[in-house]
Amino acid sequence: MKEFIIQRYRPDLSGPVIQPTLLRVDDDGRIAHVDRHAEAMFGYDAGALIRQPVQRILASRQDDPFAPAHRHHLDNGQTVLVTFRHKDGFFFTAILGLRMEMRDSDQAANATISLKDSGDMDSRLLRLAEQGAGFGLWELDMTSNEISWSEGMYRLLELRPGTELSPEQALFYCQVGQNRVRALFRRCMRTGRPFSMELSVLTSRQRLQRVILSGRALKSGGRIQKLGGVMVNHSEAMLHDHARQQAQRILEATASATPDLVVAVDTSLNLLHFNAPWAEQFRNAFGAEPRPGDNLKTLLADFTNERRMIERLWQRAFDREHFVAEMPLNRQGEGLPVYEFHFQNIQGLQGEVVGAVHVAKDISNRVQHSGSGDYRMRHDPVTGLMNRRSFVEHLERAMKHKRKRQSMDGLLLLDLDSFEQFNEQAGSGTCDRYLRELAGMLGLRVRQRDALARLSGDTFALFIENCPEPRARKIAEEIREQIAQFQFEWQGRQLQTTASGGLLILGTDAPLQPEQLLTQAADLCHTAKTSGRNRIHTTQALPGELANRGTDRQLEQLHQALDNGQLILEFQSLKPVASVTWGDHIEILCRIPGTGDDSPLLPEQFLPVAERFDLAKRLDRQVIRQTLQWLRQHRLLEPRLKYCGFNLSLATILDDTFADFMEQQVRQTPFQAHCFCLEIRESHATQYPDEVAVLCDALHRAGCRVALEGAGASVESYSLAANLPVDIIKLDRRIMNDLERDPVQQIMVDALHRIAETAGKETVATFIENDETLRKVRTLGIHFGQGYRLSRPRPLEELKPAEVELSTGRIGG
Numbered sequence: 001m002k003e004f005i006i007q008r009y010r011p012d013l014s015g016p017v018i019q020p021t022l023l024r025v026d027d028d029g030r031i032a033h034v035d036r037h038a039e040a041m042f043g044y045d046a047g048a049l050i051r052q053p054v055q056r057i058l059a060s061r062q063d064d065p066f067a068p069a070h071r072h073h074l075d076n077g078q079t080v081l082v083t084f085r086h087k088d089g090f091f092f093t094a095i096l097g098l099r100m101e102m103r104d105s106d107q108a109a110n111a112t113i114s115l116k117d118s119g120d121m122d123s124r125l126l127r128l129a130e131q132g133a134g135f136g137l138w139e140l141d142m143t144s145n146e147i148s149w150s151e152g153m154y155r156l157l158e159l160r161p162g163t164e165l166s167p168e169q170a171l172f173y174c175q176v177g178q179n180r181v182r183a184l185f186r187r188c189m190r191t192g193r194p195f196s197m198e199l200s201v202l203t204s205r206q207r208l209q210r211v212i213l214s215g216r217a218l219k220s221g222g223r224i225q226k227l228g229g230v231m232v233n234h235s236e237a238m239l240h241d242h243a244r245q246q247a248q249r250i251l252e253a254t255a256s257a258t259p260d261l262v263v264a265v266d267t268s269l270n271l272l273h274f275n276a277p278w279a280e281q282f283r284n285a286f287g288a289e290p291r292p293g294d295n296l297k298t299l300l301a302d303f304t305n306e307r308r309m310i311e312r313l314w315q316r317a318f319d320r321e322h323f324v325a326e327m328p329l330n331r332q333g334e335g336l337p338v339y340e341f342h343f344q345n346i347q348g349l350q351g352e353v354v355g356a357v358h359v360a361k362d363i364s365n366r367v368q369h370s371g372s373g374d375y376r377m378r379h380d381p382v383t384g385l386m387n388r389r390s391f392v393e394h395l396e397r398a399m400k401h402k403r404k405r406q407s408m409d410g411l412l413l414l415d416l417d418s419f420e421q422f423n424e425q426a427g428s429g430t431c432d433r434y435l436r437e438l439a440g441m442l443g444l445r446v447r448q449r450d451a452l453a454r455l456s457g458d459t460f461a462l463f464i465e466n467c468p469e470p471r472a473r474k475i476a477e478e479i480r481e482q483i484a485q486f487q488f489e490w491q492g493r494q495l496q497t498t499a500s501g502g503l504l505i506l507g508t509d510a511p512l513q514p515e516q517l518l519t520q521a522a523d524l525c526h527t528a529k530t531s532g533r534n535r536i537h538t539t540q541a542l543p544g545e546l547a548n549r550g551t552d553r554q555l556e557q558l559h560q561a562l563d564n565g566q567l568i569l570e571f572q573s574l575k576p577v578a579s580v581t582w583g584d585h586i587e588i589l590c591r592i593p594g595t596g597d598d599s600p601l602l603p604e605q606f607l608p609v610a611e612r613f614d615l616a617k618r619l620d621r622q623v624i625r626q627t628l629q630w631l632r633q634h635r636l637l638e639p640r641l642k643y644c645g646f647n648l649s650l651a652t653i654l655d656d657t658f659a660d661f662m663e664q665q666v667r668q669t670p671f672q673a674h675c676f677c678l679e680i681r682e683s684h685a686t687q688y689p690d691e692v693a694v695l696c697d698a699l700h701r702a703g704c705r706v707a708l709e710g711a712g713a714s715v716e717s718y719s720l721a722a723n724l725p726v727d728i729i730k731l732d733r734r735i736m737n738d739l740e741r742d743p744v745q746q747i748m749v750d751a752l753h754r755i756a757e758t759a760g761k762e763t764v765a766t767f768i769e770n771d772e773t774l775r776k777v778r779t780l781g782i783h784f785g786q787g788y789r790l791s792r793p794r795p796l797e798e799l800k801p802a803e804v805e806l807s808t809g810r811i812g813g
Helices: 038-042 070-075 123-133 153-157 167-171 179-191 235-257 276-286 304-319 364-372 374-378 387-405 419-443 471-484 514-530 552-564 603-612 616-632 658-666 682-687 687-700 716-724 744-757 771-782
Strands: 002-008 019-026 033-034 079-085 090-102 136-142 146-149 195-202 209-220 223-233 261-266 271-274 322-328 338-347 355-362 409-416 451-456 459-464 487-491 494-497 499-506 535-541 568-573 586-589 641-647 676-681 705-711 728-731 762-765 803-806 807-809
Touching: 019 038, 038 364, 070 079, 070 090, 070 803, 079 687, 090 687, 123 136, 123 153, 136 153, 136 568, 153 223, 167 179, 167 364, 167 586, 179 195, 179 209, 179 223, 235 271, 261 276, 271 276, 276 364, 304 338, 304 355, 304 419, 304 487, 355 494, 387 451, 387 459, 387 514, 409 514, 409 807, 419 459, 419 471, 419 487, 419 494, 471 499, 471 535, 487 676, 487 744, 499 514, 514 535, 552 603, 568 616, 586 616, 603 616, 616 641, 616 658, 641 705, 658 676, 676 682, 676 687, 682 705, 682 716, 687 705, 705 716, 716 744, 728 744, 744 762, 744 771
Parallel strands: 499 535, 586 641, 641 676, 676 705, 705 728, 728 762
Antiparallel strands: 002 019, 002 090, 019 033, 079 090, 136 146, 136 223, 195 209, 209 223, 261 271, 261 355, 322 338, 338 355, 409 459, 409 499, 451 459, 487 494, 568 586, 803 807
């Protein structure tokens, strides 16, 4: 039996809130239980799913949580993304996690708990309790003056049970306090007052044990007839206490023996321990006298910026096992030493973080004199970060090494918005302090492997090593948000600004020259600033020869077309080839109008420029917006238009807000959302399968269709065609070349078509350029065809209905 928690990956912002659902599946793969949220999640009543195979609500066999790949992640406590099938027929992606696992045969039977008198308990249970807990029972009969012991008492003194000895002989095992034991027994006999005392006893094997002896009067008929009690072995606690005291003495001696600053805090930043050098430097830096138990946040209440910085440092120590930072103890002070802080968290017995400690070493001399000034030559004097020279060298080494590791890296260039106003308000000294604090905050936020630098003035750069594009985009957005939230107090006012940035994704074909990369990133950053500031523009790095093609003239034409909504829209028809289908099926294409004597830009000319300057996402939206605006003006097309396709760039695919934009635009037209189809390239679906699946689900909720464009270009085409929640499979140009003569390609096309049909999807054969290819496509049963043999691209204006003169007036046109 496995119990899973299922949560929608991307909530429907316009629909009702869908709560996480509990799903219990037995060892036979059948649903044993679902909670009351199942109907909102899957569309089925809870009773309709009981005893049904779990495959009923899964999109495919690959989504089975019992599959080896998923089982491995779930058993390790991780979550997996699974595509489910709703009762209404659509697919959605959800996060699935394992809550509990047990064999069906291990399910607990019904049982009850009741109170039972200890006198009725089996005597063997008493012996087991004594042995496990380390105690023994004793009883003194005052009438016969006889003492009785349980087995536990003999075991505590390491004697054979039943060994004959007198009370006086038993007292010999007490190292000290024999007279006190006698006195406590006599007082208890006389007054009935209970007693408890700690003793050190030496066992028969000459081992020292720490015990607690307790006793009380046992009355009968109002008179004290017996004394009884228990002796408990506390040796282990004594050893722990001794070890703790010894560790404390070692810690104090170690901290006192070093001139480094040593301090330990708990997770609330209360001081647990510190040595004299730390206390002295803390007094010099902040003018406060620290005491054990004091809270650092309270001690630094008058130093707002330093308090925030120190809180972030300690929080990072709680979150990470170990890290190193270099800075002065107080960034406001002049002439204070620079320390190398080594932070290490402290973990409890269960592995939980209970605090942290740092050891700080004075490195002022090394900073000032290391390598005859080499440190100052390679680091920014204000922030202590890498300077431009050092960063360029680091980037050059990384790009040379990149050829060997074939990884995905990122280069983020950040420029503070309106920072020059700080100089006018507060002066250069305060601005330097702001930059130091900001650099310290950013240094805590970036990954240890990444390189952060201040290139000049208010410009920073970050090299993000070995990081997929979605994660790099997230890191860049997190840094942008942190800069926007960063506040610096100055004379009762708060200095706060935003940042614009350019994120360059460094693929395998990125140029190796650092200056070329920085130039491309600077172009992106400039575009972000001119587009409204406080944003990050992202694109793939272009090879050197392609980067030079993005001329200022082409960029100006692209900007002008986007700003004025003047894209040249064209359409190319998709024709049914397997059977007659009524209506218009079109794909929207676009060109950029020329200026003056310049001819319009073709896609191969303006798309690299759009991607370089992060305009691809804006271009996609403008094509859609301008097309739908034209369609709203020609409502007579509404019954005819059955398919209107738009190509999506990678930037749009990774944009979480695109589905909401598409839904809003479609809602403003008289056309059915089902006739609009968004085409996603197979290469993007292969590289970012989770993001594409989420986008498909979101577009389906908006009522639109999704097409996989370029299918057949890789070995993953068949899996994507079967499992990806798309509606249409468009074959790649490479699989269509020589289709009529190449039997291998015919088999591949036939296989893709059969897979698509089985999954309920339609197929489109692209680049049909001659009659032979068209005949072969018809033979294979492909649903639609596209290419110059069937239809060439035409201006969108030619799609409008023909004008018809009626007695009531003219329609169409």
